[in-house]
Amino acid sequence: MTVRGVTPSQTVGPFFHGIIVAGQNVLVNAATVGERIRIAGCVFDGDRAPVPDAAIEIWQANAHGRYRHPIDRRSVPLDSAFVGFGRTATDPAGAYWFETVKPGVVPYTADTWQAPHINVAVSARGLLDHLLTRIYFEDDPRNAEDPVLQRVPAPRRQTLLAPRAVVDGKIVYRFDIALQGEAETETVFFDL
Amino acid sequence: MTPIGRDPEVFPPYLYDAYRATLRRSPHEAPIEIRPTLSELTGPGPVISAVTAEDSDLTRNAGTGGEAIGERTIVTGRVLDGGGDPVPGTLVEVWQANAAGRYRHRSDQHGAPLDPNFFGVGRCRTDAQGVYRFTTIRPGAYPWENHENAWRPAHIHFSLLGPSWLSRLITQMYFPGDPLHALDPILNSIPTAAARARLVAQYAHDVTQPRFALGYRFDLVLRGPRATPFEPFEPVARVDR
Numbered sequence: 001m002t003v004r005g006v007t008p009s010q011t012v013g014p015f016f017h018g019i020i021v022a023g024q025n026v027l028v029n030a031a032t033v034g035e036r037i038r039i040a041g042c043v044f045d046g047d048r049a050p051v052p053d054a055a056i057e058i059w060q061a062n063a064h065g066r067y068r069h070p071i072d073r074r075s076v077p078l079d080s081a082f083v084g085f086g087r088t089a090t091d092p093a094g095a096y097w098f099e100t101v102k103p104g105v106v107p108y109t110a111d112t113w114q115a116p117h118i119n120v121a122v123s124a125r126g127l128l129d130h131l132l133t134r135i136y137f138e139d140d141p142r143n144a145e146d147p148v149l150q151r152v153p154a155p156r157r158q159t160l161l162a163p164r165a166v167v168d169g170k171i172v173y174r175f176d177i178a179l180q181g182e183a184e185t186e187t188v189f190f191d192l
Numbered sequence: 193m194t195p196i197g198r199d200p201e202v203f204p205p206y207l208y209d210a211y212r213a214t215l216r217r218s219p220h221e222a223p224i225e226i227r228p229t230l231s232e233l234t235g236p237g238p239v240i241s242a243v244t245a246e247d248s249d250l251t252r253n254a255g256t257g258g259e260a261i262g263e264r265t266i267v268t269g270r271v272l273d274g275g276g277d278p279v280p281g282t283l284v285e286v287w288q289a290n291a292a293g294r295y296r297h298r299s300d301q302h303g304a305p306l307d308p309n310f311f312g313v314g315r316c317r318t319d320a321q322g323v324y325r326f327t328t329i330r331p332g333a334y335p336w337e338n339h340e341n342a343w344r345p346a347h348i349h350f351s352l353l354g355p356s357w358l359s360r361l362i363t364q365m366y367f368p369g370d371p372l373h374a375l376d377p378i379l380n381s382i383p384t385a386a387a388r389a390r391l392v393a394q395y396a397h398d399v400t401q402p403r404f405a406l407g408y409r410f411d412l413v414l415r416g417p418r419a420t421p422f423e424p425f426e427p428v429a430r431v432d433r
Binding site: 004006009012015059068069072084085107108117121125127130151179180181187189191 | 197198199202203205206208211213215216218219220222223224225226227228229230231232233234236238239240241272273274276285287295296297299300312313315349351357358360361362363364378379381386387388390391412414417
């Protein structure tokens with residue numbers, strides 16, 4: 001098979017905001033099934049300065065653990081009130097948030113499972129390609145068996161674990177993203 | 193699915209000194225290699241919101257009823273996978289400066305005029321042959337603060353949401369023959385001339401429309417997974433086809 005030359009990436013630059021649709025950081029409506037959660041965090045650079053011009057995208061399974069995608073044909077329910085994609089930009093303080101539901105477990109191999117997680121892509125001026133990471137839920141006991149977390153050196157795993165808090169009656173998982181830092185503070189990014 | 197990773201001969205490094213903004217925003221740690229799972233082999237491209245025909249005409253989609261000023265330009269091409277097969281249903285989004293080199297954006301401080309009839313954003317979906325098409329105006333070059341007398345060559349930003357999370361692509365398309373290419377650290381962050389050339393559109397006289405607009409062709413090839421994925425779900429021969 002001829003392998004075509006893959007197209008290289010370039011930075012998203014500082015002027016991408018026009019492609020983000022208002023409300024794209026709210027993934028749920030009144031009919032969505034599952035535990036409502038808010039994901040909130042800040043993006044930081046290597047000086048621990050906020051990154052005010054980052055684009056954050058998330059992709060996740062629904063509360064049952066099903067992805068809305070043609071290759072996910074498992075007999076796990078879809079939710080007609082949930083797609084699973086969100087997109088937003090950081091504000092002048094580097095902050096972002098999403099309203100969503102906690103995803104269910106999804107398979108790793110045919111008989112092993114991944115802990116609930118949300119896939120994240122980070123783009124910004126100064127990033128020549130987007131970065132891929134994952135949000136895990138710090139209070140979820142299934143993290144201990146998660147095969148992807150096992151690939152991460154133990155001292156770095158906590159960068160992927162979002163702590164839970166209840167703020168004004170809402171469940172908030174905090175997920176800061178450090179683009180650059182020391183090994184134990186820089187967010188873990190993945191290559192596939 | 194053809195295994196194609198993030199080839200260091202093709203993709204820019206995260207740290208590229210000549211592009212100063214990379215200095216404090218590039219990770220120090222190498223990314224951790226994982227085998228693609230259902231989480232990365234799925235993605236929002238096939239399922240997110242519909243687009244309308246007007247979305248792909250940037251000369252008229254500002255909603256003013258007027259037409260943008262500039263050299264009318266048609267940009268079209270195919271989205272392919274590494275095996276050369278078309279990728280239908282890809283969401284292609286573009287954004288760009290106006291003909292004077294100014295973005296409609298609160299952070300753009302360039303003293304060039306705005307065009308009230310140009311918003312500078314478009315979107316469309318690839319058809320069954322993987323083809324996308326935009327009508328726009330040729331963007332202007334513009335100055336930036338990276339170094340003394342720095343100018344970005346004319347370019348159109350592209351965002352592609354294809355069949356999977358790992359095929360996500362954000363890039364820029366350049367115009368052929370621009371003397372600023374050699375001076376641009378963002379384009380030159382790509383390590384090889386062959387890979388840089390993939391970001392330069394070709395003038396296409398068969399796309400040019402008489403008495404209307406000049407045509408350019410720009411194909412994009414999406415990457416796939418580096419390693420053979422697990423297939424814990426019911427496997428299908430092709431994604432999204």
